[in-house]
Amino acid sequence: MVFEVNPGILDGMLVVLDREVAFTRWTSTQSCSLVLRLNPIPTKLNPHGNPCAHASGNGPGKTPYLRNLVDSEELIIPRGQSRRLPRLLEAYIAAVGATTHEPHRQAIHHPFEPPTDNDDSTKMSVYESLRLHTTEQSYIFESTTSGYGSSNNGCLVVARSGDGAVRYEEQRPAVLGASQAPRTIYGILGLIRLRVQKYLILITNRKRIGRLGTHDVFQITSTEIIPLGNTVKDADETRYLGLLRAHLGTGPFYYSYEGDVTNSVQRVAQAQQNGAALWERADERFFWNRYLQSELIDARSEYKQLDHFILPVMYGFFEIRATTVHGAPLTFVLISRRSRFRAGTRYFTRGIDMEGHASNFNETEQIIIVNQGEKERRLSYVQTRGSIPLFWGEVNDLKYRPKLKLYGGIEHNLDPARLHFEEQKRIYGEQFLVNLVNQKGHELPVKNAYEDLVHNLNDPAIHYTYFDFHHECSGMRWHRVQLLLDALEPGLGEQGWTDVEDGTQVLRTQKSVVRTNCMDCLDRTNVVQSTLARHVLTLQLCSLSLLAPGQEPWTDSGFELMFRGVWADNADCVSKSYSGTGALKTDFTRTGRRTKMGAWNDFCNSVTRYFMNNYLDGPRQDAYDLFLGSYKPYENPSTTPFLDPRPLLAQSAPYILISALIMLLCALVLPRDEEAWIPLSWFVWVWVGALGWSGRYVVGHGVLYVSWPRLCVPEWVEMEVGGGSGGVGVGSVGQKGMGGRGFLEGLQGREDVEVARKRQE
Numbered sequence: 001m002v003f004e005v006n007p008g009i010l011d012g013m014l015v016v017l018d019r020e021v022a023f024t025r026w027t028s029t030q031s032c033s034l035v036l037r038l039n040p041i042p043t044k045l046n047p048h049g050n051p052c053a054h055a056s057g058n059g060p061g062k063t064p065y066l067r068n069l070v071d072s073e074e075l076i077i078p079r080g081q082s083r084r085l086p087r088l089l090e091a092y093i094a095a096v097g098a099t100t101h102e103p104h105r106q107a108i109h110h111p112f113e114p115p116t117d118n119d120d121s122t123k124m125s126v127y128e129s130l131r132l133h134t135t136e137q138s139y140i141f142e143s144t145t146s147g148y149g150s151s152n153n154g155c156l157v158v159a160r161s162g163d164g165a166v167r168y169e170e171q172r173p174a175v176l177g178a179s180q181a182p183r184t185i186y187g188i189l190g191l192i193r194l195r196v197q198k199y200l201i202l203i204t205n206r207k208r209i210g211r212l213g214t215h216d217v218f219q220i221t222s223t224e225i226i227p228l229g230n231t232v233k234d235a236d237e238t239r240y241l242g243l244l245r246a247h248l249g250t251g252p253f254y255y256s257y258e259g260d261v262t263n264s265v266q267r268v269a270q271a272q273q274n275g276a277a278l279w280e281r282a283d284e285r286f287f288w289n290r291y292l293q294s295e296l297i298d299a300r301s302e303y304k305q306l307d308h309f310i311l312p313v314m315y316g317f318f319e320i321r322a323t324t325v326h327g328a329p330l331t332f333v334l335i336s337r338r339s340r341f342r343a344g345t346r347y348f349t350r351g352i353d354m355e356g357h358a359s360n361f362n363e364t365e366q367i368i369i370v371n372q373g374e375k376e377r378r379l380s381y382v383q384t385r386g387s388i389p390l391f392w393g394e395v396n397d398l399k400y401r402p403k404l405k406l407y408g409g410i411e412h413n414l415d416p417a418r419l420h421f422e423e424q425k426r427i428y429g430e431q432f433l434v435n436l437v438n439q440k441g442h443e444l445p446v447k448n449a450y451e452d453l454v455h456n457l458n459d460p461a462i463h464y465t466y467f468d469f470h471h472e473c474s475g476m477r478w479h480r481v482q483l484l485l486d487a488l489e490p491g492l493g494e495q496g497w498t499d500v501e502d503g504t505q506v507l508r509t510q511k512s513v514v515r516t517n518c519m520d521c522l523d524r525t526n527v528v529q530s531t532l533a534r535h536v537l538t539l540q541l542c543s544l545s546l547l548a549p550g551q552e553p554w555t556d557s558g559f560e561l562m563f564r565g566v567w568a569d570n571a572d573c574v575s576k577s578y579s580g581t582g583a584l585k586t587d588f589t590r591t592g593r594r595t596k597m598g599a600w601n602d603f604c605n606s607v608t609r610y611f612m613n614n615y616l617d618g619p620r621q622d623a624y625d626l627f628l629g630s631y632k633p634y635e636n637p638s639t640t641p642f643l644d645p646r647p648l649l650a651q652s653a654p655y656i657l658i659s660a661l662i663m664l665l666c667a668l669v670l671p672r673d674e675e676a677w678i679p680l681s682w683f684v685w686v687w688v689g690a691l692g693w694s695g696r697y698v699v700g701h702g703v704l705y706v707s708w709p710r711l712c713v714p715e716w717v718e719m720e721v722g723g724g725s726g727g728v729g730v731g732s733v734g735q736k737g738m739g740g741r742g743f744l745e746g747l748q749g750r751e752d753v754e755v756a757r758k759r760q761e
Contacts, residue, residue: 124275124276124277124278124281124307125257125258125278125308126187126257126258126278126307126308126309126310126311127143127144127145127187127257127308127309128144128145128186128257129143129144129145129184129185129186130142130143130144130184130185130186130187130188130309131143131144131182131183131184132182132183132184132185132202133172133182134180134182135160136160137159137160137161138157138158138159138160138173139157139158139160139200139226139228140155140156140157140172140173141155141156141157141158141185141188141309142154142155142156142172143308144184154168154169154170154171154172154305155168155169155171155172155173156168156188156296156306156309157169157173158191158200158228159228160228160229161228161229163198164191164193164197164198164228164295166191166295166296166299166306167299167302167303168299168303168305168306185202185203185204186203186204186205186206186218187202187203187206187255187257187311188200188201188202188203188296188309188310188311189201189202189203189223189289189292189293189311189313190289190291190292190293190294190295190296191292191295191296192244192291192292192627193632193633193634194237194240194241194633194634195234195236195237195240195633195634195637196232196234196237196637197227197228197229197232197237198227198228198229199225199226199227199228199241199244200225200226200228201223201224201225201244201248201292202223202224202225202226203220203222203223203311204222204223204224205220205221205222206218206219206220206221207219207221209254209318209319209320210320210321210333211320212256212259212261212320212333212367212369213259213369213376213378213503214258214259214503215256215257215258215259216256216257216258217254217255217256217259217261217318217320218254218255218256218257219251219252219253219254219318220251220252220253220254220255220313223248225241225244225245225248235640235642236633236640236642239642240626240633243619243622243623243626243627244623244626244627246619246620246623247623247624247626247627248627250576250577250620250623251315252315252316252317252318252573253288253313253314253315254313254314254316254318255311255312255313255314257278257311258278260278260281260282260312261312261314261318261335261337262282262283262285262286262287262312262314262337263281263282263283263286264363264365264380264382264498265365265367265378265380265498265500266380266382266498266500266506266509266510267283267427268281268503269498269500269503269504269505269506270506270509272504277307277310278307278310278311278312279293279297279307279310279311279312280307282312283337285337285339285340285341285361285363286314286315286316286337286338286339286340286363287312287313287314287340288312288313288314288315288338288340288628289311289312289313290312290340291627291628291629292627292629293310293311293312294629296309296310297310314337314338315337315338315340315577316335316336316337316338316362316573316574316577317334317335317336317569317570317573317574318333318334318335318336319333319334319335319566319569319570320332320333321333321562321566323558323559323562324556324558324559325541325546325547325553325556325559326546326547326551326553326555326556326559328370328546329370329371330368330369330370330546331367331368331369331370332366332367332368332562332563332566333365333366333367333368333369334364334365334366334367334566334567334570335364335365335367336362336363336364336365336570336573336574337362337363337364337365338360338361338362338574338577339357339361339362339363339386340628341353341355341357341361342357342358342359342361343359343624343628344359344620344621344624344625344714345578345579345580345613345617345620345621345624346520346578346579346580346609346613346617347393347394347396347402347613347617348617348618348621348709348714349387349621349714350387350392350393350394350714351387351388351389351390351391351392351393352387352388352389352390352391352413352416352417352420353416354416355416355419356389356416356417356418356419356420356421356422356423357420358386358387358388358389358420359386359387360385360386360387360520360521360522360578361384361385361386361387362384362385362386362521362574363382363383363384364382364383364384364385364529364570365380365381365382365383366380366381366382366533366536366537367379367380367381368537368540368541370544370546372544375501375502376501376502376503377499377500377501377544378498378499378500378501378503379497379498379499379500379540379543379544380497380498380500380510381497381498381510381533381536381537381540382428382498382510382513383513383514383515383516383529383532383533384424384428384513384514384515384516385515385516385517385521385525385529385574386515386517386521387517387521388435388437388446388449388450388517389413389416389417389420389421389450389453390406390413390417390446390449390450390453391406391407391408391412391413391416392404392405392406392407392446392449393405393407393714395703396613396614396702396703396706397702397703397706398614398698398699398702398703398705398706399702400610401442404442404443404445404446406445406446406449410452410453410456413449413453414453414456414457417453417457418457421457421459421462424513424515425461428510428512428513429461429510429511429512429513430461430462430463430491430495430511430512430513431461431462431463431512431513431515432463432465432488432491432495432512432513432514432515433454433462433463433464433465433515433517434465434467434484434488434514434515434516434517434528435447435450435451435464435465435466435467435517436467436468436469436516436517436518436524436525436528437450437517437518437519438468438470438471439466439468439471443519446519447466451464451466463491465484465487465488467483467484467487467528469481469518469524469527469528470524472484476593476594478527478588478593478594481527481528481531482531484528484531485531485532485535488514488532491512491514492514492532492535492536494511494512495510495511495512495513495514496508496509496510496511497510497536497539497540498510499543514529514532516528516529520578520579521578522571522574522575522578522579522583522584523571523575523583523584523585524585526567526570526571526574526575526583526585526586526589527585527588527589529567530564530567530571530589533567534554534563537553537563538552538553538554541553564589564590564591564592565590567589568583568586568589568590571583571586571589572586579609579612579613580608580609580612580613580616580617580620581605581608581609581612582605583605584602584605584606585598585602586598586601587599587601614705614706614707615706615707616707617707617709618706618707618708618709618710619707619709621709621711621712621714622709622710622711622712625709625711625712626711630711630712631711631712641710641711642710646704649697650697650701650704650705653694653697653698653701654694654698654705656690656693656694657690657691657694657695657698659687659690660687660688660690660691660694661691663683663687664684664687664688664691667680667683667684667687
């Protein structure tokens, strides 16, 4: 049963249930009661005016307003009671014995419950849809809903000339000389200044993925970038726009006009920032478009009404499922929020920066929502993942397994790591670190360095657990993940979870968090996080008395399938944003066992990752840096970062290699005279020599053929060129202006020095 009713705003949403039940129209009386005309008239009412027993969750006396329906078509709900409307309508459906199908939503613009003066949730919401007027002088945005959350219906005006000033007008300016008809958009992602001019990024379409509490959650499905000035032909500007469009096309991006999707259930309940705007309540780490919104936020100091236009968006995963477990209805929610700090791709963002931000940091929150009578219980469990908080990297050089590099000694890593964990403790409480890297081979140095770091931190609030995932679960014995769970059991018992009643009353809190990592914080981490989530979910359902003593939720095959599918989808989403492919080992997450087909899929994904990480990730990293404000093209408009900085010989070698292969193939298959074997042999030997030289050059200088980012150089490259420990002072956004010939030649020169040193040894 789905009811789309939001009584906290003035723009209602009417739900038409396929043919058999129709709520025909909203009307408003002078007393501000809600009058709902219904068809058909319910007939199955008991003497108390309530539906028969088959109406779930409604006992005698629970729905007195249904008494009005005995001899009338009207259901009149007094002002102040419309928040109970979804439950009343559910009772009505049960009373008439109607069946429902997927609802068709139709917007109705009739006021039904004006907000009271202390209704902060409405005042601080963001306009759900905007009408865009385009003139030669400005872009004008006004809400399509009169009076939505504010005392007037003013407009946001963005000038199209000069520096693109932003202002708020109490009344919409006269739209003179409009260059196109007004159109509806669903939000403003923000403004960005590139090399030549500024651009507005607009949300032009969306899809509703579900309802979290009283707030709808949407996913962005299409966007549009519009210039403030006239379109200018500039090669670099076109490249920048291409990077922005590529990033907007990857997503997924989620938002809510009223609810805070960037914060966990516990943080929202504890903050109680009733007077704060939505963007002010947002978690800075997960406010993905914070840089794009900076101009609106700056202008807001003069025009407070701009709060209704500033829409925080998160990047990650968001799934809401209505389900049942052994017949008990509940809503299952899984959210992964990706941090905008030190964001990027697999090999170009590793480890930590000087500010304590770890790469590929994600907060994953599992929520179950259960209605118990008139009260809603919301139970949440949070886990985190993030790269090992050290200065380290893997140097791409076209080899399948890049060289692992650790930079600086413990003295250079200690302070940034301490910053990282102090922030984590402030937000989440005690830290239970789970390290899943291998204890031998390629990954051993980073394991030892991490353990040395934790030892030197000597923090009683940091608890370290090592689990050699590949060794313990070798031979497809993935059930042995339970060994890790057993090791964590004492800490998990004290950790608990969040339990909030009716959105504000905190019954219990989660006191700590499990921070899991492997090398990429993807595949092994996904398996462990889903296993922990299963364990805690069982305890939560038992605490709600939804399970009989000794009963497991996983014996409900439908619930088990749903749970595994959502967690596997989450794994794929987190992996795609970092590595470019879906996650490995998801066959275990989806089915509970390791399969040969899953192993084959992992092989295919691994090969795809190799090609993407070596040949395609440079532009992907550039897109992150541009969108998040790590690189600002207007700061140095006279130079271009897109020129190929490699020497001519390095640029030519791949073409010589390809030409040699083609020529040798032609010599092999094309017809020829027997008398031409002498010149043909010379022809073949020349191209064999060219093939051998060019192939050896490319393999020996592989670092020059990796798709490097052009806008911001990764910190580890600066450390590599700068000589290790002397270069650890690079900021969190990477080294600007070092791209091009300098850093590539420096990096390759360092490689040549190492080769020469090894030969001498």
